[in-house]
Amino acid sequence: GDSVTQMEGPVTLSEEAFLTINCTYTATGYPSLFWYVQYPGEGLQLLLKATKADDKGSNKGFEATYRKETTSFHLEKGSVQVSDSAVYFCALTSANFGNEKLTFGTGTRLTIIP
Amino acid sequence: EAGVAQSPRYKIIEKRQSVAFWCNPISGHATLYWYQQILGQGPKLLIQFQNNGVVDDSQLPKDRFSAERLKGVDSTLKIQPAKLEDSAVYLCASYSGGAGAATSEQFFGPGTRLTVL
Numbered sequence: 001g002d003s004v005t006q007m008e009g010p011v012t013l014s015e016e017a018f019l020t021i022n023c024t025y026t027a028t029g030y031p032s033l034f035w036y037v038q039y040p041g042e043g044l045q046l047l048l049k050a051t052k053a054d055d056k057g058s059n060k061g062f063e064a065t066y067r068k069e070t071t072s073f074h075l076e077k078g079s080v081q082v083s084d085s086a087v088y089f090c091a092l093t094s095a096n097f098g099n100e101k102l103t104f105g106t107g108t109r110l111t112i113i114p
Numbered sequence: 115e116a117g118v119a120q121s122p123r124y125k126i127i128e129k130r131q132s133v134a135f136w137c138n139p140i141s142g143h144a145t146l147y148w149y150q151q152i153l154g155q156g157p158k159l160l161i162q163f164q165n166n167g168v169v170d171d172s173q174l175p176k177d178r179f180s181a182e183r184l185k186g187v188d189s190t191l192k193i194q195p196a197k198l199e200d201s202a203v204y205l206c207a208s209y210s211g212g213a214g215a216a217t218s219e220q221f222f223g224p225g226t227r228l229t230v231l
Contacts, residue, residue: 004156036222043118044157044205044222089156101147101170102220104156 002027006090006105013080014113021075021108023064023090031092033057033066033073034102038087047075047088082112116140118223120206126229132194135226139187139208145169147220148181148191149205157205163189193228201230 007022025031035047035057048057053068062077073090090105119138127133139146144165149157160179162169165186174181178197183189193200203225210219 006156043224044207046219049219091156101159101162102149102157104158106154106156 002031002092002094002103004090004092004103004105007108008106010109010111012111012113015082016079017112019075019077019080019084019110021088021090021110023073023075023105025071025073025090025092027071027092027094027103029094031094033064034091034093035062035064035073035075036089036091036104038089038107040086044089080110080112082114085110085112118206118208118221120204120223120226122226123224124227124229126231127196129198129230130195132192133196133228134190134192135204135206135228137189137191137206137223139189139206140210140221143208143210143221144186145209146183146189147207147209148189149207151203151205151225153202160191160204196228196230198230201228203227 003026005024032051034049036044037047038044047062048059050057050066053066056065064073064075066073087107087109089107091102093100093102118140121136125133146163148160150160151157160174161171161181163183166183179193181191205225206223207220
């Protein structure tokens with residue numbers, strides 16, 4: 001079945017540091033890939049997505065590229081801010097339009113220190 | 115537009131008691147999901163509705179969990195009787211897209227945190 005393996009946390013960085021959170025997946029067919037973020041006290045929010053190989057999703061300075069050859073979708077940001085502190089989830093669906101169920105990784109808690 | 119609404123936000127019960135959660139999806143969203151998020155894990159799908167019909171309930175523990183969406187809008191998730199391992203956050207989500215849609219995104223509610231003692 002589908003699965004997502006995500007870099008274990010927690011991750012603590014200083015403000016303005018470079019961020020990478022690794023994510024690899026196993027899926028049949030051609031999944032769509034997502035990063036969701038959960039800020040303290042809030043619900044899950046879509047951060048970015050990519051629906052086919054070599055697509056790059058980007059939002060709020062975060063980027064992730066759909067790499068079919070390595071089955072990866074690593075999240076990166078060049079300069080993190082304190083406001084980026086949150087839990088980040090990598091996820092996939094097996095249908096292009098996301099109507100199928102989301103399969104999530106375990107989440108990575110990110111803390112940014114001023 | 116208003117987001118996905120859930121209530122209650124928190125619930126504490128004793129094991130073997132029953133509990134119910136309510137979800138109101140974003141207006142016009144035909145697809146509704148219930149996920150269970152155990153502490154330290156990612157959310158796991160329990161059940162998916164399309165309008166008032168069940169699309170996928172393969173991960174729903176049907177001996178104790180039930181869910182309904184009678185009029186294709188609001189939904190309730192019930193646990194009866196609860197076990198200690200049911201302690202989790204229960205998330206409701208609704209889906210904005212469809213075949214040919216320009217965007218596709220599941221919108222999540224704030225969740226209900228259940229503690230079973």
